[in-house]
Amino acid sequence: MRSSNGTGGAGERSEEVIVFPDREEMGREAAAAFARWASEAVRGGGRFAAALSGGATPRPLYRSLAGSPFREAIPWKGVHLFWGDERCVPPDHPDSNYRMAYETWISKVPIPLENVHRMKGEEDPKAAADEYEEQLRAFFGSAGWPAFDLILLGVGVDGHTASLFPGSSVLNQQRRWVAAPYVEKLKTHRLTLTLPVLNHARRVLFLAAGEEKAEIMKTILITDPAEVPLPARLIEPRHGRRLFFLDQTAAAWMNRKRGDDR
Ligand code: 6PG
Numbered sequence: 001m002r003s004s005n006g007t008g009g010a011g012e013r014s015e016e017v018i019v020f021p022d023r024e025e026m027g028r029e030a031a032a033a034f035a036r037w038a039s040e041a042v043r044g045g046g047r048f049a050a051a052l053s054g055g056a057t058p059r060p061l062y063r064s065l066a067g068s069p070f071r072e073a074i075p076w077k078g079v080h081l082f083w084g085d086e087r088c089v090p091p092d093h094p095d096s097n098y099r100m101a102y103e104t105w106i107s108k109v110p111i112p113l114e115n116v117h118r119m120k121g122e123e124d125p126k127a128a129a130d131e132y133e134e135q136l137r138a139f140f141g142s143a144g145w146p147a148f149d150l151i152l153l154g155v156g157v158d159g160h161t162a163s164l165f166p167g168s169s170v171l172n173q174q175r176r177w178v179a180a181p182y183v184e185k186l187k188t189h190r191l192t193l194t195l196p197v198l199n200h201a202r203r204v205l206f207l208a209a210g211e212e213k214a215e216i217m218k219t220i221l222i223t224d225p226a227e228v229p230l231p232a233r234l235i236e237p238r239h240g241r242r243l244f245f246l247d248q249t250a251a252a253w254m255n256r257k258r259g260d261d262r
Contacts (some may be wrong), residue, residue, distance in 0.1 A: 007198065015242040017221065019251040023209040027060025027069035030207060034061070035070045035152070042078035049139070051082040051193060053152040053162070054097030055205045060150075062105035063141050076111040076134065084151055085163035085192040086119035088128075088180075096121060125180035132191065133178040145200035146177060153198070153206050157216050159230030159236040161206075162188035162198065166230055171195055191244045196235060202240045206232070208249040217246060 020026040034050070039057050041048035053059065064070060087095045091102075098118045106116055117135055120128045140146035153161045163183065164171060170181040173194045198204060208217050216232070223242070225233045235242065248255075 015244070017244040017246065017251075017254075019246050019248060019254065021248055023057070023247045024060050025140075025208060026207065026247050027058075027062075028064045030058075030061040030245050031064035031070050033205070034065060035074050037150055038074050038079050042075040047078045047080060048075075048149050049080045049082065049146075050150040051084040051148050051152065051201075052097070053154045053207070054086070054100065055154045057153060057154045057209055058182055059100065059104055061207065062101055062215045066108035066262065071109050074109070076109055076115075079111055080108065080115045080117065081217040082136070082148070083119045083191075084153060084198070085190055087122045088121045088189045088191065090126050091118060093121075119178075120190060120192045125191060128174075129166060129178045129180040129191055136177050141201065145196055146198075148201040150205060151157050151193070151198055151201040151202045153204060153232070155206060155208050155216055155220065155232045156214060159216055159219065159228075160234060161231050161232040163192035164195060164198075164231035164234075168231075170244070171229075171231060171234065178204055195231070198235055198236050200240070201237055204235055204237050204242050206235075206242075206244045206246065208250045211249040211252065213243050213246075213250040214252050217244070236244065244251040 018029070020029060030130050038048040065074070083097055085098050089095050089173050091098045093099065097119070119132050123131070136146050155161055159166055163181065165183050165185065168181050168183070170179045170192065173179055174196055176194055177197050178191065180191055182218050219228055219230065223233065225236070
């Protein structure tokens with residue numbers, strides 16, 4: 001089931017919500033979209049810059065990208081991988097977002113290692129955020145905000161995205177590209193791209209699956225950000241596209257809603 005509004009023309013914010021039978025199909029289709037966007041960007045401008053999300057939801061996507069036909073089809077030499085956020089742990093820690101992506105995907109494809117730009121979760125959080133921001137400025141240049149070709153995002157049931165959590169002062173950050181907020185509910189620091197960086201992406205693709213995500217997806221998709229200033233609801237790319245790939249269980253309310261309309 002596909003629904004979209006806006007034409008997605010240059011400069012116009014558009015969004016598209018696509019619902020898949022299950023998370024494996026969602027992962028395969030997200031991999032096909034990644035491959036298409038990467039090929040277009042490398043053909044058009046020589047490189048494709050994507051920021052990856054963590055957690056469990058992207059695993060089927062990463063697994064698909066590690067296999068045929070995507071392993072052979074994607075122009076890996078022009079692909080640059082970054083992270084939208086990282087836990088403050090070493091890269092070999094079970095909680096590391098880098099480790100999950102590396103083991104599931106990156107270690108299995110011929111991407112040049114210098115194209116894999118890891119957030120250094122093992123270092124002092126503030127220093128790691130400063131260092132990553134320098135890496136981004138070196139890659140994108142410092143004029144204006146960085147324009148990622150794609151930023152993958154997940155959503156927590158509390159409405160967090162990347163490591164931007166509800167009520168965090170980092171949501172007001174309008175200068176820095178990378179921050180190291182202390183997350184009270186997790187009793188730990190995190191590394192995260194800031195809201196303006198997410199909102200300057202050419203494309204933001206949210207992936208959500210599981211019935212536990214249905215309620216928050218309904219909130220994100222049908223409420224006004226002024227009423228519900230949850231981090232995931234504040235993602236509205238200035239000049240880019242906002243896409244949602246959901247599995248049926250995370251979109252169950254849409255069917256119910258359609259039922260109400262009947
Ligand atoms: C992280 C993520 C985070 C994640 C959501 C959803 O580091 O945990 O970047 O924002 O996307 O918490 O996580 P799941 O996919 O595991 O539900």
